[in-house]
Amino acid sequence: MSEAVLKVENLHVRFEVAGYRVHAVNGLSYQLRAGRTLAIVGESGSGKTVSSRALMGLLPPNATVSGSARIGSVELVGLPEEDMRRHRGADLAMVFQDPTRSLNPTMRIGTQITEAIRAHTRVEPAAAKRRALELLSLVRIPDPNRRFHQYPHQLSGGMRQRVMIAIALAADPKVLIADEATTALDVTTQAQIMELLAELRSRLGTAIILISHDLGLAASYADDVIVMYAGRAVEYAPTRILFAQMRMPYTRALFDAIPRLERESHTLLPVTPGQPPDLTALPAGCPFEPRCPRARPECRDSRPPFVEHEVGHWWACWNPCKDGEQLMTELGV
C-alpha cells in the first residue's frame, strides 16, 4: 500500500452569507494515496466542491476553514496566501467543470499553458514552449504546434478540457482534482477524458480526486469512493467493496436513482423525496433522517459517528442496509 499523499482530517468550512452562517463542510476526513483515484460523490450542496477548493485555498473571503489537510509534510489549512500560491499548481492542481468559461477567451492557449509552467519554474520562453507542446501531446491533442497559437473558441469542448488538464499538469502536481470535469461534456467526450485521466494517472503516478454527482462515473473510474451528504462523509470504501454492499441508505438511494436500461420501461424512477437540509440550520441528529426510509427514533436524536465498521469500509448510520437488502422495495416501488 503506497504512502498517503494527501491526508484530510476533520475539515470544516463555514461561510458567512447575508447574515447567516452556512456550514458547508462538517468534519470531512480521508486519505489519498499516490497513483490512486478517489471519487467524492454527492448531490449539489453536499460540500464536495467546497472541500476541494478549501484544500487549494480558492474559497471566497467570507469562508472560514478549520481542521487539517496535509500534503506531504505541509499543512494547507491556515497557510498564508503567499505560501499557498507556491503549492497551487505545483503540488495540487484543479480541472474545472466548464472549459469554455475556465479559459481566458482572449489569450492563446499556448500562453495559458506556459503561464502555468512559468508560475513555478524559472525557464526561458523557448523551454516553456517546448514543455507546453509536450503537455499538449500528453493530453492527446493532435497537431499541437498549430493548436499552441490558437484561441479557446477555435477548439472543441473536449479539446478545451484537455487543455485544462494540460494546464493542471504543467507544474507536475502530486494531486489532480477533477471538479465535475466531465459534467459539461457529451457522453462520448466524457469517456475519452476519463480514459485520458486514467492513462495519465498510470503514466505519471499522479493521485486523482474525482468530484462528481455521478455514482456511475465513480464506479467505472475510481479506486475508492467517498459519499458526502450535508457536508459530511457518510460512506467510504474501495469501489469494489462499496458497490458490492452499500450500507448507508443514502448511497443506496443514489445508486437506485441512476437510470438503467435493465429497468422495466414506464416504471417510476426511485427518486428520494425531499430536499437536502438547510446548511444554516443543521439538525442534531442524522441529516438524512427526514428522507430516510430506514429512519429510527435514535436517528433524530443523535448523529451517527463515521466509523470503520468493516475492514476498509466506513459509514455513519444507525440502521445500515443489511446484506442483499433491496432499498427499492422499502420505498414501495
Added chain:
Amino acid sequence: MALTEVQVSSSAVVADETAPTRTRAWLRKLHIGVPAGLLLLIFFACFVLPLVAPIPKPTGGDILNSLQPAFTPGHILGTDDNGNDILARILVGGRTSLFVALTVNLLGLVIGGGLGALAAQAGGIVDSIIMRLFDVLIAIPSLALIVAVSLSLGPGVRNTILTLSFFSVPAFARISRAETLRLREQPFMVAARLSGTSTWRIVVRHLAPNIGPQLMTFAMLGLGIVMVIEGALSFLGLGIRPPAPSWGNMIFQGQLSLSGTPMLVVWPSIALFLTVVGFNQLGEAVRLRWSGR
C-alpha cells in the same frame, strides 16, 4: 459561482444568524432615501419657498445695493453685481432650470421612447427611416448641436426646452429601441405575437411595463445631464437670458468678477452640483433596486 445552494428557510432548529443583516437592509433604504430627501428639499426650496417665505424678488434690484456680502440683513447670501438677491435668484433660477429639465426629459421619454419602441416593433423600412433620422442628430456632438439649434430657435424658456429636446429625444429613442429589440426575442413576447395579440395590447400590457423601468432610470440620470447642458447653454448666453435667472447664466455673470467676488460663481455651482448629485444618486439607487432584486 454559487458554491452552495442556500435555502434560508425556517426550520425546527434556530438558524445561525449574524448581526450585519439588519444594518445592510437599513443601508439599502438610505441609498434611495438620502438622494430622494435631498431632491425633495431642493424642489421644496425652489417651488414652494419663494411663494411662502419672505424672500426678495430675483430681479429689479437696486444697483447701488450690488455685491453685498453674505449675511447682510435681508440678503442671506448677499447680492450680485446688479443688486439682486442671490438666494432669490438661486431659488427662482432653480425653479426654471428644474422645470426645463423635467419637461425636456418628459418629452424625450414620451416622444423619443415612443418612437424608439415603434421603430423596433415595426422593423423594416420604418425602423431604418426613423433611426437614420436620429443617427443624423446623434452624429453631431451634443453641445455643438444644441448650440446650433438654439441659434435658430432663440433664447427663452420655451425655446430652450425645444432646443434641448433635440438632445433628449434621440437619446431616449436609442435606449427605447435597444430595450424593445432585446425584449422582442424573449419567449413571452414571441408567444404574445404568435397568439395573435393585437399590437396595441402588446405595447400596453407587455412592452411598456418591461421597458418602463429602464426608461425611467435613464430619465432620472438624464435629469442631471439636461440640467448641466441647460446650464451650459445659459452660460453661453443662448438659453435662459438675464435678467431671468438660471444657474447657468448666474455662473456666467459671476465669471466676470471671479477674482473679486468668487461666491457669485460658487453659490449657483453648489446648487447645480447638489441637484445633479441628487438625480444621479437616485437614478443609480433605483437602477440597482430594479435590476438587483
Added chain:
Amino acid sequence: MSDVATTSPAPRVFSAVLGSPALRLIVKRLLTAIPILLGVSILMFVLLNLIPGSAALQLLGPEATPEQIARLEHDMGLDRPPVERYLEWLWNALQGDLGRSLVSRQPVTDVLPTRLAVTGELVALAFLISLTVAIPLALLAARRPNRFLDRVSMVVSTAGLSVANYVLALLLVLLFAVKLGWFPAIGYTPVSKGLGDNLYSLALPAFAMAFPLLCFYTRFLRGDLVDQMQGEDYVMTARAKGLGPWQVLLRHAFRNSSFGLITIVGLNISGLIGATVIIESIFSLPGIGQYLLQGILTRDYIVVQAIVIIFAIITVLANLMADVLYAVLDPRIRYGTN
C-alpha cells in the same frame, strides 16, 4: 468540429484586418456614413436659415437701415434661394472649399489647420491625463475591493461625474490661476514658442476636460475588473495555477477590460469635441470649438456649417475606429467562431 483555416502559426494583425470581417465592417460603415453626413449638412442648413436676423444684421448692428441690410445681404449672396445656396455649398465642400467666413472673409479652410491643431492637442492631453490617472487608480481599487482606496475613489468619481465641466473650469481658474497664480487663466501659447509654455497654457483646460473622463473611466474600469475577478471562471483557473493577485489582475482581467476601455475612449471623442465649445471659450483657446461658438454668436452660417460637418466627420470616424479596433483586438471576432 471544423477549425478555422489558419495556415500560418501566428497570423499577423495586418492580414487579419484585410481578411473579410473588419474590412467589410469598415466599408459598410463608411457607406452609411455618407447619407448621415449629408443629412447633417442639410439639417444644419435648414436650421441656420431659420435664424432670425442674418449675419448682415449682426455685422451692421441694430442701427442699420433695412436698405443697408438688404444691400449687404445681396453682396454676401444671402438673398438667393436656400436650395441653390445649399447645392452650391455642397458642390464646393466636396471639392474641399468650405467657403469664406461671412464675418472675416477668410476661407474657412485656411483657418482650420491651426485651429484643429489646438483642439487636437487639447483633446489628446485630456485623454492622456484621464487615462494615466484612471488606469492605475482603477487597478489599485480593484486589487482590494471595498477597502479604503476603492471606496474613496468610487465616491470621488461618482461625485466628480456630477460636476459640470464649465463649473470645474471656473473653479480651477479661481484656485490655480487667481488665488495661487500657478497657471495662466486664459490664452494659448503655440508649440513654436516653446513646448513648456505650450503645455503650461493648456494645463488647466486639459484638466477641466480630463476630469469627467477620469471619473468615468475609473468607475468603468474598476467595475469591469471587479466583475471579472469575482465572477469569471478563468480567474479561478489563473489562481489555481499559482499566479499572484497582481498577475491575475493584469494579465487576465485588465487584458479583457482594455478592449471595452478602448471602445469607450473612441466613443467619447465626440462628447469631448462638443465640450471644447465651452472650454475653449472660457480659456480663450483658438481652437475649432471657439471658432464654432464665435460663428454662432455672429450668425456666420458658413463657419457654423463647416465646423459642424467637420465635427460630424470626426464623430463618425472615431466611432468607426472604435468598432474596428474592437473587432481587431477581440480574438473571438478576429478569428471568427467555429
